[in-house]
Amino acid sequence: MDKVIPPNKNKVVHLQFGSSPSGNYTIRLHDALLEHGFDSFVLSLNSDVKGNPRIQNLGKKGLLIRKINQRLQDYVTRKKSKIHGAFTLSFMGSDVSSHPLVKEADYIYIHWVLGGFLSVKSLDKLANLGKPLIMVMHDMWSLTGGCSYSFDCEKFLTHCGKCPLLISRKENDVSYKQFEEKKKFYRKHDNIYLVSPSSWLFNLAKSAPLTQNKPVFQIPNPIDDTLFKPFDKHVAKKILNMENYDHIICFGANFINSPYKGWGYLKEALHNLRDKLSEKKIGVLVFGNASRQDLANEIPFDSKFMGFIRDDYTTNLIYNAADVFVAPSLADNLPTTIIESMCCGTPVVGFKTGGIPDIIEHGRNGYLADYKDAADFSKGIEYCLTNGLKGRLLPQFDKAIILEKHNDLFSFINHQA
Template sequence: MKVTLINTADAGGGAPAACMRLLKALELKQVDVNMQVQEKKTDEPRVKNIGDDFLTRLKIRFNFLYERLPFIWFKAKEKSLRFAFSTANIGSDIANQPDIKSADILHLHWTNGGYLSIKNIKELIETGKPIVWTLHDMWAFTGGCHYAGECDHFINECGNCWMLRDAGDKDISFKGWMRKNDMLSAAKNITFITCSHWLADVAKNSSLLKEFRIEAIPNPIDIEIYSPKEVLTARAKWGINPQSKIILFGAANILDRRKGITYLVDALNDLKNNYQETEWVEIVIFGKNKSFDVSSLPFKVHALDIITSQNDLAELYSMADVFVSSAIEDNLPNTIMEALACGTPVVAFNTGGIPDMVEHKENGYLAEFKSATDFAAGIHYVLTTDKKGELAVSARDKVLNTFTNEIVAAQYIAVYQSILTV
C-alpha cells in the first residue's frame, strides 16, 4: 500500500505540522508513504515538491499572488478577513507527478495558497484513485471561507457571504460552492476525515459532503519530543524567574482573528483586578506578532516571537503553569495538544474541537464561550488549585490514551484498507 500525502507545504503552520506528524506516524507503522508539496521547507527525504527551478518558483509566487491579491484588493470586507477566504481559482496540475501516479491512495490535506485549484483537485479525483481528504478547517464544504463563524449557508448553498464587500446571491462564495459541487460530482471513492468530532458534525450537515463517508480521526503527536521537561532547567535557559507563575500563550500568528487575543487581554485584566495571589504572574508569548503591543498586558511579558524548534516548544510548555488558548474558532489546535503532552493544563473556550482535548477541571478548564470573566476564573483555578499534580498527570494521560502516533496511524490504516477493498 503506497500513500501520498498532499499539502501545500511541509512546515509553517498547523496543517503542515499535522501532515508531517502523520507522515512520521505512518512511517513508523511501515506504510510506504510520501508527501507531495508545493514548497518544501524541511530536509525530510520523503517530501517532494513540484520543482525547485527558477520558473517553477516564479509560478508558485505568481499563483499565490494571483489568488490572494484580487481578493484582498476587491473582495475582502475588512483587513482581518484577507486570509479567511480562498477562491482556489489557480494552482498547479500535479496529476503526473511520480508520487501521484504511483500511489495507491491519494491523501489530501490543506492545499490552498495557490497550490491546488478546485480544477486541480477535480483532476486528482478523475484519476480514479481512492482519495482520503483530511479537513483541517471548513473550506472543503463552503464557498471559500475556512471558518464560517455564525454563518450556516453551507447547509444549503453559499452566497451572500458575510466576508465579502460585494455580497449577493451570485457572489464568489456561490460560484465557489458551485465549482465544488461540480468537482465532487466526479468522486466515486472518497472519504473525508475531520480532526475533531465538532468538524465531523458540521461537515455531515453540509450540502456538499452530507452524502459522503466522514470519519473523525485526530492528529498524532510525538510523545517523546512533547513530554514533560525539567522545569527549573527550562526556566533558567529562557531567563524565567523560577518562583513565578507562568501563563503561556502561543499561535502561528497571534493576531489571527480566530485566536481571540482581545478576549485574552480582557481575561488577564480581569485576573489582575479581581483575584488575589497574582503578584508572581508572568506571561510568555510565542508566535508571529506584527503589531500587538505586549506592554498593554497587565503582567510582565516575555515575548519570544516565532519558535521553530519542537524541543524548544516542549521546554516552553513544560516550564509553564498553564497554557491558554483564547481561540473562538478552531478545529484541533496543535498548541493545546502539545501543551497537554508536556503535562501542562490548558484553559480554553468551550468551542470547536477543543473539548476533544480539554476536559473541564480534569486536565484544564473549559471556559464559557467568549466569556473573558470565566476565562479569568479558569486561569485562576489552574494557578491556585491544590490538584495541580492531578491536572498535570491527566493532561499527559489524555494524549497517551488518544493522540499517539501508534493510535492515530492505526485508525488511518484501517480507513486506507477499507477503501482499497471498495
C-alpha cells in the same frame, strides 16, 4: 497496542501547501506512517525541510501560479469583512496529477492545499486518476463557498451566496459559484473520503449538503510523544531564566488582530487575573509572530517573547516551563498547541468551541470556559494555577490508536474497490 500492519498497497503521498520542521501536522502524519511501515512521501508547493528526498516541492512554476492566484483573490475579496477571517478562492492551481509521487501513490492525502497550490480543477484532475483521495479537513473550507470558519453564518447548510464575509449583495456571488463548483466535484467522484480531526467538524461534514453523501472519518492529528513529554519544570524555567516567578502563563500569538484567536478576551482575562492574584509574581511566555511591542503594552505582567519557533525542541521547553497554557481561540478545529501542551503535562484553558472540547476534560486536565466569557476564562486560569492542575493527553490521541484508525480507513477503501 500492537504495531499497525499496513495493507499490501501502502504507498502514500501527502499534498500540503507548505512543509516545515516544526509543528506541521502533515509531516507528523507522514513520519508516523513511515514509522509503522507505510511508504510515505510529501509533495508541497514550498518546503523548509532540506535534504529529505521523501519531502519534495514543486519549484518556481508552482510559486508563479500561486502568486497570480493570490493577486486575483486579493482583488476579488478586497472589500471583504475583516472581522470574519479568511475567504479562499481557487482560481488557479498546479496540475500535479502527472507528478511521479502522485502517479506511484496508492493513496493521495489532500491536506491544506489552498492559496494557489491546488484548485478545485486540480483536485478534479487528481480524482480522475481513480485513486482514493483522502481529504483531511483542517478547517471548514471543504464545506463552504470559501470561508475557513463560518462563525454565526449557516448558509453553507443550504447554499452559499450573498456572502456576509464578502459584504456581498448578490446571491450569485463568488461564494455561490465556488459552492456550485465544489458540489459538481463531489457529485462527480466516488473515490473521495473525508477525514475530520475533530468531532465538531465531523458532525458538520455529516450534515453539510456538499459532503453529507461522502464517507467521513474522525481521526485526530498525531503528535510526536517521544519529543513532547514532561520534564523537570524547575529546570525548564531556569533555562529560560524565569525560575523566580510563582506562576508562568504561556500562549502562542501570530496576529493579535486575527478574528480567530480571541486576543481581546485573553487581554481582559489577564487584567482580571492581576487583581485576583495580586500577591503572586506572574510571568507570561509568548511565542509566535505577533508584534512584541503591541503585546508588551497590553499584558499586565512581566513578559518574555520567544518569537517564531522553528524547532519542536524549543517549543517543548516552553510548554514545560509554563504552569498553564491559554488558548482563547474563537474558531478552531483541533489546535496542535493544545495537544502539545497536554503532552508536556501543562494544563490548558480554552473556550468551548470547535474541537477544543475534544482535548480538554473540564476540571481534570484543563478548563473549558464559556464562549467569549473573559471572566470565566480568567477563572479558568486561576483554577489551573491555584489547584496545581496537570495536563494530560486523552487516550484517543495516542499515536498507535490514530494509526490504527488510518489503517481502518485504508481497509474501508479497499473493501469499497
